[in-house]
Amino acid sequence: MSNQDLNEIDRKLKGMPKPALNSQRKQEIYHSLEEFSLGRSKNNRTAHITKEVFVKLAGASALALVFVLSVIFTNNDNDESISINLPDSQQGEENTRKPNPTFIVNGQTLYGVKGKLGIRKVNGEQHEPEFIGGPQGRHYEVYFWGKKDELNGKRYKMTGTHAETGGKVKLYETEISASGNSVIKADAHSAAKFSLDKPGLWKIDVTVDDKEFASFQVDARKPLTIPNEYDHAKEMLHSINKYGINIQGIHNSNYMAFFHTKPNFSMILKTDTGFISLIHLENKTGKTYKIIRKDGAEDRYLYQIIQNGKKKQLLDSNANIFFNINDEYISMTRDKKLHEKVKAIFQLE
Incomplete structure (x- = not known):
């Protein structure tokens, strides 16, 4: 690294918010950048990336953040403190890999999207999972909320996508009817019979007249075998x-x-x-x-x-x-x- 490069870095450091970094800290930064520069030159010559260069690259990237992001310095002669607010990149992904919360209508627990669509299992053993991960099919009641003239008499389709494998399964397709004397107060209702062929998180997509209507996620489980x-x-x-x-x-x-x-x-x-x-x-x-x-x-x-x-x-x-x-x-x-x-x-x- 040339003296001209060092002078340019020194000029940029002086332009940063006060208090500026002290001389010792500047020298540490110069030294780190110089080491990275030497490592990069060697890398170009040998076309071989070593573990050491990766470490220096990570260190230089962190220093780059100091120069280009908004930073806050504490006013202390003996200590410089840098605070950088970075987004939590994993938060959104984590939230998308969970089942949708259940909701209750007329004392019944439903799975789906509240105010839009809900389903509940109506056969099988009392204590078995609501959605079985395996070949065992179960009967479900399906409830719809919305404009009745856009639901009654229309045809709905339900498909499932396994979150881990990406495999898609057509679950059920039939017509929607008026709610009638159902125990659930809804604008329309229908029925379904399906199985989710493997355990894990499944995304359920429902269309009405081939138009997207509701999507939600459920957790399919194997029935518990008790010794x-x-x-x-x-x-x-x-x-x-x-x-x-x-x-x-x-x-x-x-x-x-x-x-x-x-x-x-x-x-x-x-x-x-x-x-x-x-x-x-x-x-x-x-x-x-x-x-x-x-x-x-x-x-x-x-x-x-x-x-x-x-x-x-x-x-x-x-x-x-x-x-x-x-x-x-x-x-x-x-x-x-x-x-x-x-x-x-x-x-x-």
Whole structure:
């Protein structure tokens, strides 16, 4: 890097908002740019990109941001602080890879787009997923909201696209009729029978007279297979799997001694978002339990288990634990979001 180049950088630095970078910091920037320039020249000569050049390139790119983005400097003789607001590029993508929220009409939970289109399953087992990822077809009621003359008598088509593979499936096609005596108050309604051939996130597109009408996303799941030794908890396990927590495995846990249960009444649930310890209280004694957090040593978490007002066990953990208790079950998990989902399910039971 020539003296002319260094002088040009010095001129630009002097024109930046005050207080300017101090001399030591300027020299560090000069040195970094010079190293990058030398690395780039060597790269041109040898046509070989090394890991070291990649590191320097990343450093130079960061310096470029300092020169071209709006920056804020704190007024401190000993410390320069740069604050740059960058967009969260992953936020939008993350939001598009989630099922649409459900909504309730006349006491019924519907999937779709509120005020536009909703569907609900009307056959199958009570605790199975609303949308099964597999060959099993199910019957659905389909409800429409809009101008009746643009819906009644028209033909609708429903197609599905698997988010991971991009595979498309024609799900159903038929005519739309007046709402009639349906339990759901809608402007029009119809029916459907379809299956989503594999688990995962699916985008459902609905057209009316070949015009786009509504699009939404649903999560297709495999029906939960419960080993015989855990059949005593099948109602709760089905509920957990149905309401947004995908159970991938069930195993015995070592918490039976803490809550005086049988071995297979103390379970570890492996889910798609973490682990849940589920304790089935055979005699429905949940109201007799209370769990209190106590002070522990550094990096340790202590929980006093109390039953009928008496201290029973002290649970020592290396991580924070969230508990839910109802009449028949106690849940334990380290993940707060997973805890909140279980809490909502406990309240339903």
